[in-house]
Amino acid sequence: MTDPNRPNDLLSEARDEIVGMGKQGMAHPSTKPVLTGAAVGAVAATVLPVITWPVGLIAGAGFMLYKRLRP
Template sequence: MARQHPEEPTLVELTIEEVKAMGKQGMAHPSTRPVLIGGAIGAALGLVLDAISWPVGLFIGAAIALLMRVRR
C-alpha cells in the first residue's frame, strides 16, 4: 500500500471538499452536472434491475460519478 505524505489530502477529504464546493456553486460547479447524470443513470438502472431499488441506484450512480471526478 502506498504511503501518503501528511500534507497530501486523502480521498475522503478531497470528496468532502468537492461536495462542499458543489453545494456552494450549484450548477455552476463543473462536477455538478456529471454527478447528477450519474445519479440519473443509476436510478434508471435501479428501476430496470430487480436487485436494487431506484434510490439505491441513484446513490450508487452519483457516488461513482463523484469519485471519478475527485480521483482525476
C-alpha cells in the same frame, strides 16, 4: 484550494467537492456529471429487480464523484 497541513485523502477531497457543489450549484464543474450519474444509476436500478432506485441513485452519484476525484 487544498490546505498543505491537511491530509490528501479521498474523503477530505470528496467533502471539499461536495461542499463546493453545494455552494456553487450548477456553476460547479462537478455538479452536472454527478447529477447525470445519479440519474443513470436510478434508471438502471429500475431495470434490476434487486436494487431499488434510491440505491441506484446514490451509487451512480457516488461513482461519478469518484471518477471526478480520481480520473
